Amino acid sequence: MSGIGSLSAEEVEHHRAAGEALRTILDEAAEMVEPGVTHLEVAEHAEARIHELADGAAFPVNISIDDEASHATPGQDDKTEFGEDLVCLDVGVHVNGYIADAATTVDLRGEPDLVEAAEAALNAVLDEVAAGVDTGTLGTTIQETIESYGYTPVLNLSGHGVEQYDAHTGPNIPNRAVDRGQVLEAGDVVAIEPFATTGRGKVGEGSATEIYSLERERSVRDRTARQVMEQVVEKYRTLPFASRWFDLMRAEMAVRRLEQQGVLHGYPVLKETTGGLVSQAEHTVIVTEDGCEITTA
Ligand code: MN
Ligand code: MN
Numbered sequence: 001m002s003g004i005g006s007l008s009a010e011e012v013e014h015h016r017a018a019g020e021a022l023r024t025i026l027d028e029a030a031e032m033v034e035p036g037v038t039h040l041e042v043a044e045h046a047e048a049r050i051h052e053l054a055d056g057a058a059f060p061v062n063i064s065i066d067d068e069a070s071h072a073t074p075g076q077d078d079k080t081e082f083g084e085d086l087v088c089l090d091v092g093v094h095v096n097g098y099i100a101d102a103a104t105t106v107d108l109r110g111e112p113d114l115v116e117a118a119e120a121a122l123n124a125v126l127d128e129v130a131a132g133v134d135t136g137t138l139g140t141t142i143q144e145t146i147e148s149y150g151y152t153p154v155l156n157l158s159g160h161g162v163e164q165y166d167a168h169t170g171p172n173i174p175n176r177a178v179d180r181g182q183v184l185e186a187g188d189v190v191a192i193e194p195f196a197t198t199g200r201g202k203v204g205e206g207s208a209t210e211i212y213s214l215e216r217e218r219s220v221r222d223r224t225a226r227q228v229m230e231q232v233v234e235k236y237r238t239l240p241f242a243s244r245w246f247d248l249m250r251a252e253m254a255v256r257r258l259e260q261q262g263v264l265h266g267y268p269v270l271k272e273t274t275g276g277l278v279s280q281a282e283h284t285v286i287v288t289e290d291g292c293e294i295t296t297a
Contacts, residue, residue, distance in 0.1 A: 004286055004293070005131065005187025014098035015189060015286060019295025021053035022093045022100040022284075026296075029061065029089050033106040038081050039063045040074040042089075043242075050093050056235070058092030058099040058167045060211055060242035064269075066109075069154055069195055069203045069278045071267040073210045076244040076252060084109050088280040094239070097164040101191040102296035103282035111277060114196055117149035118281040121194035125173075129192070129285060129292040135181030139174030142194045154195035154278060156202050157270070162189050162284065165237050188287040189295075199276015205268040212255060213240040215265040224254040229263055240267065 003009045029046040043061040050057045060073040065085045074080065090103035105115045121142045128141060139158075146153045159173030171182035173192050184190070217233060220226050228246055235241075243255040258264040272278050285292040 003187070004288055005185060007187040007189070007286065011098060012286065014095045015100065015295050018054055018093050018095040018098050018100035019284060019297070021050070021095070022091060022102055022296050024053060025049045025093065026089065026091045026102055026104060029091065030104055030106050033082055033087050033089065033108070035082050035084065035108060038074070038079060040078045043074050046091055054093040055095050056093070057239070058094045058101060059240040060245070062088070062090035064088040064090070064278070066277055067199070067272045067275050068206070068269055069157060069272060069280070070270045071211050072208070072269045073242050074244065075210050082108060086111055086114070086277050086279060088278065090280065090282065092167055094165070099162040099167055100284045100296050101162060101167065101282060102284060103193060103280045105279040105281065111279070113149055114151060114198065114277060114279045117146045117151050117196035118194045118279040120149070121145040121153070121196065122192060122281040122283060125192050125194070126283065126285065126292065126294065129184065129287060131184055131186040131287055131289050133184050135171055135173050135184065136178040137181070138192070139181065140177040143176045146194060146196045149196065151196040151198060152201035154197055154201055154203055154272070157193070157195055159190060159192040162191060165239060167239060184287045186287055186289050189284060190287065191282055191284045193280060193282035195278055195280045197272050197276040197278045199272040199274035202273050203270040204273045206271045207268070209266040209268045210242055210244070211240050211267040212243065212259060212264040214238055215262055218261070218263055220258065220261065220263065222254065222257065224248055224250055225258050228254045229258060232264070
């Protein structure tokens, strides 16, 4: 057993364990997605399996439909069922804080080319990733691949690094051509996630928010709000969580109040601004000297 670049052997093992668990969970979740099944059933199954197979969720299971690209997760008692939808499933788990993040698109709508465009862009980039590669060139590959299918990449979403208990760090992996990005180093752990859309390629914030993370701990007087904050600090630390995760009366109201007080940061659902359909493909990789190891393969 040996390390990779800046990662110790132990850190590599944690990343591998997280990736292996995630692969199983994401496949199971994708298998469940069909008309008549609720979003909540899939999210709760996947999150229960996360607690069996890993140490916890890196973020709530994201279930994004059609023009939604990210940050959508069911609310408490959500009865929404899958229909003839384009469904992006995005799941993150951690083992001892080391994160795996992967996504797949389940097509109940009949958009195979759109799904393939994101997958092909991801596969093309995975062939290029190695220490010394500039992330700008990866963005060029993503954009060119998706455009070759006649679609547009979502330009204002990007891949990212992951660090212990931090699901979104540098380096940034753009989904479009940029002159200069960041140079990858051996031991960097990055999530690469091209999004392809039939729209113009920009997401904006929708009205719903179900995902939050801790912004700043402070004293709060309201009892439920205080219990929510204490659970967040203890269980989720800085990782994003869902307002439905609290087994407390009026927790969702307390979460909203904590957001207003600056204790929590909310992540509104991101939607393609022209209403385009969005597909997504994502893997987490460890960058090596001559390529990468896909932890979520
Ligand atoms: Mn993801
Ligand atoms: Mn990601």
